[in-house]
Amino acid sequence: MIPLNQTETGKAYFFAGVRDKSISEKHLANLGLVKGAKVQISSGNSRDSYIIQVHQARLAITKELSEQLFFEENYENKQENYLSLDQLKIGSHAEVTKVLGRGAVKRRLMDMGVTRGVSLFIRNVAPLGDPIDIKLRGYELSLRKDEAKCILVRELEG
16 A cells, blocks of 8 residues: 555556544545545645545645555555446446535435435436436436536446
8 A cells, every 4th residue: 555645646546545543534435535446646745735636526635644545556446437427428327336425415316316226327418418317216317417426336237
C-alpha cells in the first residue's frame, strides 16, 4: 500500500483505505472514495495539497490527509467496473452498488427506489445528457445528471 503523498502524478491507483480510524470512511464514501475505487492522481504536492479524480469528481486532499489515505496499483477486489450512473449508455443494464451524497438528495433517491442491489436499465438519455430515463422496480424514472452522478453502479452483461 502506498500513501497518497508517495504516488505518481498522472497515474491511476485503487483506493485501499485509511490509516487513522478517526477519519470517517463514511464521509470519504459520500465523496466517492470507496475501497477499490479507481482514482487518477491529477496533481502532486502543490501548495500543500493533492488533486485526485474519482468518478468524474475532483477532490482536493490536504498534505496531512494525504499521509493517511492509502492506494494500491493492483487492488485484489478492485471495483474499476463501478461507474456513476451518468456514464452508462442507452440500453445498459446495471446494479446499484452505492448511493453517494447526503441528506435530502440521498434520501430522495432512496425513497424513489434507488437502493443497493437494485437492477436498472438505461432507457434514454437526452441529447445533452440531462435528464436520464431509467427503468427500475417495474417503473420508469427520470433523473438529473447531478443525481445520476451520486449513484454508483456495476454494469451487467446483457
